[in-house]
Amino acid sequence: MTAPSFFTRFGALDYLGGGKVASALSTTGIITVEPRDLLVVPFSITGYGGGGDIASLRFNNDSGNNYQSSYISGTAAAPPVLSNVFTGTTSLLRLAGVSLTTGREGVVILSNQTATNKVAKIAVFDIGAAAGTQSVHEIAGGGGWFNTTAQITSIEMLTAGGQTLTAGTGFSVFGFNF
Amino acid sequence: MPIGALEFLGSTKLTVATPQTDLVTVAPRDLLAIIWQQTSSTNQPTLRFNGDTTAANYQSSWVNGTAAAPPVLSNIFTTAASAIRLSNLTVQEMAGLAIISNGAASAKTIKLLCFTLGSAVGTQSVHELGGGGAWFNTTDQITDIRMMGTGANLGVGSGFAVFGINL
Numbered sequence: 001m002t003a004p005s006f007f008t009r010f011g012a013l014d015y016l017g018g019g020k021v022a023s024a025l026s027t028t029g030i031i032t033v034e035p036r037d038l039l040v041v042p043f044s045i046t047g048y049g050g051g052g053d054i055a056s057l058r059f060n061n062d063s064g065n066n067y068q069s070s071y072i073s074g075t076a077a078a079p080p081v082l083s084n085v086f087t088g089t090t091s092l093l094r095l096a097g098v099s100l101t102t103g104r105e106g107v108v109i110l111s112n113q114t115a116t117n118k119v120a121k122i123a124v125f126d127i128g129a130a131a132g133t134q135s136v137h138e139i140a141g142g143g144g145w146f147n148t149t150a151q152i153t154s155i156e157m158l159t160a161g162g163q164t165l166t167a168g169t170g171f172s173v174f175g176f177n178f
Numbered sequence: 179m180p181i182g183a184l185e186f187l188g189s190t191k192l193t194v195a196t197p198q199t200d201l202v203t204v205a206p207r208d209l210l211a212i213i214w215q216q217t218s219s220t221n222q223p224t225l226r227f228n229g230d231t232t233a234a235n236y237q238s239s240w241v242n243g244t245a246a247a248p249p250v251l252s253n254i255f256t257t258a259a260s261a262i263r264l265s266n267l268t269v270q271e272m273a274g275l276a277i278i279s280n281g282a283a284s285a286k287t288i289k290l291l292c293f294t295l296g297s298a299v300g301t302q303s304v305h306e307l308g309g310g311g312a313w314f315n316t317t318d319q320i321t322d323i324r325m326m327g328t329g330a331n332l333g334v335g336s337g338f339a340v341f342g343i344n345l
Contacts, residue, residue, distance in 0.1 A: 037191065038213055038273075038339070068296055072243050072305045084249045088300035109291070111215040111273040113335040119215065119273040121293035140243070140307040142293025144271070176213070178191035178337040 013040060013174040017155075020170025024049040027158040028170060030061060035151035036175025041108040043095060043157070043171035052099040053163035056092035057108070057171075059118070059145050059152045065089045071097025071141035076134040085141075093143045094160055096124045098136045103127045112152050112175070118145040184211060184341040190325075191337030198326040199337060201229075206319035207342025210280050214264060214325065215273040217333030219297070222268040224261035224328060225276070225338075227286070227313050227320045231260045235314045238263040240290075243305035251307070261326055262288055262311040267304055268328070270295045280320050280342070286313040 016033035033039075045055045056069075069087045071094075074080035085097035096104055106124030121142045126135040145152070157171055187204035195218070204210070216223040238256040240263075243249035254266045265272050274292035290309040296302050313320070325338055 068299050070302050072249055082248045084247050086302040109273055109275055116217040117271050119271045119295045121274050140305050144295040146299045178189045
């Protein structure tokens with residue numbers, strides 16, 4: 001998979017892996033990565049099949065309820081109406097706060113040291129359904145994986161609600177040791 | 179004009195809990211990007227540039243949102259602090275990104291992105307919606323950087339990496 005140009009210009013960040021789905025699937029499969037102190041994960045969601053959903057990440061194949069996701073969303077109104085979207089005690093890290101069928105684009109900055117919980121700052125934008133149609137604002141968000149015994153060495157993208165990721169959806173993983 | 183490559187300029191990480199990291203000396207670049215993390219549950223990470231301890235030279239500005247429905251927003255503005263605050267919380271592990279203008283003749287403007295973890299998997303932290311700050315210096319480029327806490331020790335594993343580019 002070819003890495004996005006912006007991140008290949010982060011000279012000392014190592015490209016660790018990535019992948020995308022060639023057809024509609026509910027998971028990218030598990031991508032194995034070498035451990036690094038810090039990970040940067042740009043992702044691109046082309047859309048969802050079967051209904052609205054939220055692309056998510058799972059680390060080290062841990063499907064236990066060891067994740068949380070926290071977002072503030074804002075409606076396309078004047079002024080925007082804010083909502084607090086918190087998903088605690090869940091089995092994956094949501095990459096956005098709002099379920100929809102259209103695409104989204106973003107990046108995750110992810111701490112990745114063995115003895116501390118993994119913190120994910122997530123910046124994401126949801127595209128509207130058409131050029132003249134505005135989507136919900138994803139104002140701020142992030143989450144974490146509560147694990148203090150292992151570094152992340154594998155990442156899987158999957159949907160939180162079981163719908164499919166449409167073709168071309170995927171992510172890359174870059175890493176760095178401080 | 180080609181943008182060129184972001185260069186790795188320096189990094190540091192704590193192996194024992196201390197109030198501050200080592201000083202990281204960096205080659206001057208027009209623009210800096212700093213990726214950072216802080217692992218203590220009782221500290222607020224800050225950055226100090228070029229050893230400047232003058233409180234009047236820094237400001238930090240954040241919007242917070244409570245974990246309520248709807249979230250209640252707060253304006254948090256910090257001056258008279260001798261470093262830029264990477265977060266305005268002091269509660270748990272956090273990670274983020276700082277993008278910093280770094281021309282010699284203009285004040286350094288800093289865009290900050292940060293997420294702070296809840297204290298447990300089912301516990302939500304305060305939202306940090308938008309943030310930034312500045313170092314008011316119009317004579318020098320940033321050539322050294324140190325991460326510091328605001329009282330307690332920074333946790334083991336806290337640190338940052340600096341990348342830069344000439345525009």
